[in-house]
Amino acid sequence: MGKRPAHWSAALTELLSTVGTRGSRDFVQRNSRYVEWRLRHPLRSFTDFYVAEESKRLDAGMVHPSLGRNRVLFDGYPMVQLLIKAGLQADHRLVDYGCGSLRLGRELIAYLAPDRYWGLDVTARFFRDGLQDCPPDLIREKRPRLALISRRVLRELAASPPDFVIVSGVFHHIPLRQTAQVMRNLARISGQHTKVYIGFLASDVFEQVGPYSFRHPPSLLLDLARRAGLGGELLRLTDQEDLAKPIRTGLMRLERLSAPLG
Numbered sequence: 117m118g119k120r121p122a123h124w125s126a127a128l129t130e131l132l133s134t135v136g137t138r139g140s141r142d143f144v145q146r147n148s149r150y151v152e153w154r155l156r157h158p159l160r161s162f163t164d165f166y167v168a169e170e171s172k173r174l175d176a177g178m179v180h181p182s183l184g185r186n187r188v189l190f191d192g193y194p195m196v197q198l199l200i201k202a203g204l205q206a207d208h209r210l211v212d213y214g215c216g217s218l219r220l221g222r223e224l225i226a227y228l229a230p231d232r233y234w235g236l237d238v239t240a241r242f243f244r245d246g247l248q249d250c251p252p253d254l255i256r257e258k259r260p261r262l263a264l265i266s267r268r269v270l271r272e273l274a275a276s277p278p279d280f281v282i283v284s285g286v287f288h289h290i291p292l293r294q295t296a297q298v299m300r301n302l303a304r305i306s307g308q309h310t311k312v313y314i315g316f317l318a319s320d321v322f323e324q325v326g327p328y329s330f331r332h333p334p335s336l337l338l339d340l341a342r343r344a345g346l347g348g349e350l351l352r353l354t355d356q357e358d359l360a361k362p363i364r365t366g367l368m369r370l371e372r373l374s375a376p377l378g
């Protein structure tokens with residue numbers, strides 16, 4: 117949550133810098149809902165707006181590609197197979213950062229040994245839906261740890277870093293201003309042995325494509341990662357033409373730099 121702005125013009129300036137696309141032609145149209153919501157909720161954040169909007173859509177029974185109980189698209193299985201090929205073993209500890217409704221989580225919980233899966237998110241609303249869809253025996257046996265992202269959880273992970281961190285479909289809901297902070301959180305919970313995999317929506321320049329959807333050039337994410345103390349590489353860019361709106365997805369792998377940049 118942000119501080120209460122001194123006056124409305126400060127609030128509006130903050131709104132614009134939060135979204136970070138002041139030059140965009142469609143800026144006003146894309147952000148009118150956020151501006152209107154934020155004026156009614158001056159103490160809440162862009163992420164609160166995103167959660168409120170998505171929750172409203174899920175509560176109305178709308179189908180979502182990855183969240184809620186009516187998920188349609190984007191099977192989590194291929195990503196889990198990729199992690200296993202990259203060395204993920206059953207006794208490794210893995211953090212699913214922005215785990216949503218456990219699209220990947222469900223497969224990962226099944227694969228990993230008890231207590232090894234940690235799903236973190238900014239709201240419990242989404243992972244509660246995911247839990248309801250998991251077989252109760254699986255949850256009893258594997259005891260996944262599901263938690264809100266908080267200083268306490270980040271401190272706990274920093275003290276005992278996981279083997280893998282997966283961040284899938286999360287950055288495209290994070291406004292530019294918060295992206296660096298999320299990279300710093302990822303760096304904080306990464307030890308020398310931690311492998312961080314980020315799946316994201318890619319574009320040539322940073323762009324806002326919906327009220328709470330952004331696309332990033334890989335170079336921007338790699339640069340923010342490096343500043344946070346994580347170095348790595350883009351593994352692949354894939355054009356998916358078969359969807360209603362074609363998208364380009366990216367996948368990168370990061371590791372902790374021994375000497376972080378300033």
Ligand SMILES: C[S@@+](CC[C@H](N)C(=O)[O-])C[C@H]1O[C@@H](n2cnc3c(N)ncnc32)[C@H](O)[C@@H]1O
Pocket residue numbers: 163166182183213214215216217218219220237238239242265283284285286289290294298
């Ligand atoms: C499209 S869903 C993807 C969920 C899951 N990772 C998957 O692949 O199915 C985006 C997720 O990012 C989470 N999220 C949004 N802003 C976040 C932030 N600032 N930090 C961490 N997670 C965030 C949302 O709550 C949501 O669960």
